[in-house]
Amino acid sequence: LHASLSSTGGTALRASSCVIGELWLRRGDRIEGALNLRRSQIDLLTLDTGKLPSEVYLGDLTYTALAPHEPAQRRRPMLERDGDGFVPYAYEQLTASYRRIGDDDAARLVQLAKQRRRRRTLPWYGRLWGHLQDVAVGYGFRPLRAGGWLLSLLAVGSVAYGLHHPPPLKPAEAPDFNPVFYTLDLLLPVISFGQESAFAPEGGYQTLSYVLILMGWILATTVVAGVTRTVSRQ
Template identity: 45%
Template sequence: MLSYDELTPPERALWDAFPEGRRVDLRTGSPGEDRVAEGAQWGTGRTVRAAVIAALLLGANTAQPGAVAVLRLAGARISGHLNLAGAQVAHALWLEDCWFEEGVDLSGASTQSIAIVGSRVPGVEAGMIRMEGRLDLRRSRLESGSPSPFHRRTTALSLINAHVSGAVTLNAAEVVAPGEWAVSAGGLVAEGGVYCKDGFVAHGEIRLMGAQLPGGLHMEGALVEHPGPRGVVLALDNAVASVLLFTGGFTANGTVHLRGAQVSDNVSFQGAVLNGPPEGRRPALTATLMRAVDFDFLPARPPSGSVDLRAAQVSYLHESERSWPEVVELDGFVYGSVKVAESGEPRDAAGQVRSVADRLAWIRRSPGYSPQPYEQLASWYRSVGHDDDARRVLLAKQRHRRRTLSVLARVWGHLLDMTVGYGYRPWLAGVWLLALTLLGTLSFGTHVPTPVKPGEAAPFQPLVYTLDLLIPIGGLGQRTSWYWSDGSLQWLAYLLIAFGWVLTTAVIAGVTRTLQKN
């Protein structure tokens, strides 16, 4: 136990100020001398031992009646290891512009609000902490130290399975662990949300898998880079949040993982830059199985890596033709609505009318063939009253599918496409019927055929004869009553009979397909 006589002058000032919650400020007022980066050179007049801070927080000097004890210290060089692991800390801690010789260990502690602002700290270990208040690390520089008891990797800030009743604030902070875990916060519960704004920079991976963030994750203007071996700079797999805001110039030089994230409101990448990992062909964004209400995907430019939205579900999709990279995985992606103008014309989020061809080109960015993206797009077109566009999408689906079939199946597919547009363009059958009827009528009208039974045949009518050849079901009495001695006209008759059967079969197949799908 420390005695008052053993304390240095700055430590005695802190000891005396603590019971009344007064701040002890050891800064000189000179910008050059107060630079935290030069804190290792601060002398004994600005040095406070970590053991003294721990002793005060653990009740070494009781509070004065009518006052609230708070440890407030600014401009100090803190020597030694601040170890409060497993402690019950009943007092708030506020440190500003301090230089820490060693890291801070708060693992498993129960504490009030903690603020380490504008300081340099070689690692904060706060796994399993229970904090009644907020964790404020604004403007601080956190550097990775030794591997923590919770994982083998080095980490600059550990909040694994921590519970913070307020917000975790890292605005304008710099977290440094290149190639390692800059922030490891799997299972974090931050009721007030996590704020990494105003120039926040992370060198290393930020891990928030399974985190619960009722106040959301706010990363407006943040920079995350130097991913680890997986190429991931931000991992929010299976996280639950109100909002995920990667806006205002947010930049990720590596993969952003949102696999299985559950977001009750908005996921926004408006104005973001998604560069993807610097090496390889890994994705810039993986959001498989994500659930969100609004998905605002309007980055500043198309991501340099692929975007994976397989099995994701969103209520509202905001996008433009400039949103997407060359590869977009869309199999199973479900959206309730896409940006639509007041006129009812489908538009992108920039207000530009997007044609069916534009959206089909978007689907074709997905590798391979899958029917679901086409059916999803067609369903949306129907929901906004564009049935013709929906049929165009479903026709494009059949044409894409045809490329995956055998040779014979592709031949039959081409036939269906030319005759009835796979059932989505039944008027084509009428065009073929009219063209063949005109051909037959004009050709057969130049000659008179030979009657099968002279004197008994009905008068020859070229139009009726042609229709009798083209319609395979029933009969009009002309085909069986006349035959041609002219070989070329007889072959034309045979061809028209064949075309009639093919056309009828195509119409039945196409209509059946359409009725089954709709």
């Protein structure tokens, strides 16, 4: 037997503050109306994403297992439909359910979605910083992206300064100019190869050096913030 749950404009199913062994919400028609599972404890929640209504309430919902196993991309809309807005606990529960079955990739995607959803609640400067972290390293969940940015900026600087060597500050003391290591000197905030301090670009090439220095600091800061966040999740 399959029941149809419908309450247009109201709550189709309220099972809040319950302790349930198994709850099956699958097959049949899509739920019409809100689904309220706040504060419930469920051992096995069988939830077909196709049955989900446009409004759910999942605050403090705890479940041990979530079935059937579906990609994070299909589960994520469930969290974004919460009538209470951004509910961090719901993201943590979904993350934990994926980790319990060893799907770490899906768990990381849920955490990435959590950070992106949280960003929408921040003031403009917080959203700006969030966008930078997202683009640079995916909030620490896509660290290889930083390497791609670094290589791209290194290529731009190496070509630009390789075609137009900046003049040395002290010609008699300056080392041989190397466009690759000069660009690395600009990009890496801590490491020094002795190139940046020995040469002084002019005009547009000086502007490019400022841009590379700024991008280097942004990359370094976002990488540290992202790695710190990722490590703290372990």
